[in-house]
């Protein structure tokens with residue numbers, strides 16, 4: 626079973642949104658499991674201190690290496706990837722999510738304050754992963770984002786398996802536009818081709834739209850896509 630272990634000073638935040646909808650149903654059905662370690666329970670003083678002032682001065686507090694390392698050691702007793710959620714990390718991509726979903730699970734360390742003592746990152750071989758170029762107050766929401774993205778890819782979790790293979794990023798493109806009934810809404814019709822029943826034409830239209838949207842909205846993805854398929858069959 627795919628297992629997510631969270632290391633945090635806010636264990637009460639979990640499962641949070643992961644307890645509802647697709648992830649929640651999969652959790653209840655035993656498709657994945659979640660355990661949460663409270664970093665404070667690895668502190669040794671009576672105030673359960675997990676942070677201290679930054680060496681060299683400056684604002685905020687830093688998570689202590691010794692306390693965090695004890696929490697990691699108690700949790701990371703197997704070979705799952707050990708990830709530290711961090712704005713300095715490699716940006717999370719759908720390709721990485723697919724790789725992580727295919728492994729035994731993840732161990733996720735959630736930072737708080739100004740971050741964690743650099744030495745624990747090196748000593749416990751933590752790989753830094755970012756969910757985007759913005760700064761959150763803590764790693765917990767980022768951990769939930771990563772888990773949500775992985776869990777929906779686990780075998781049997783999504784209703785229709787195809788919805789995972791055709792959606793945004795699956796082949797380097799954004800997804801084509803979706804429509805559903807009514808056929809005419811506020812004077813806007815569903816594109817004729819989608820009602821034609823011609824599966825070849827529908828696939829062609831969707832592919833062209835996916836390419837158009839990617840070209841218009843994400844020149845970075847489009848450049849990578851055209852590099853990969855240079856000389857290939859794309860229409861743009």
Ligand SMILES: C[S@@+](CC[C@H](N)C(=O)[O-])C[C@H]1O[C@@H](n2cnc3c(N)ncnc32)[C@H](O)[C@@H]1O
Pocket residue numbers: 709710711712713734735736737738739740741754755756757758759760761762763764765767
């Ligand atoms: C206030 S942030 C620390 C930011 C840090 N001082 C910096 O400038 O890089 C506190 C914690 O939130 C989490 N965090 C913030 N932004 C994140 C992001 N974009 N992706 C993943 N985790 C993030 C990390 O765990 C981080 O240690």
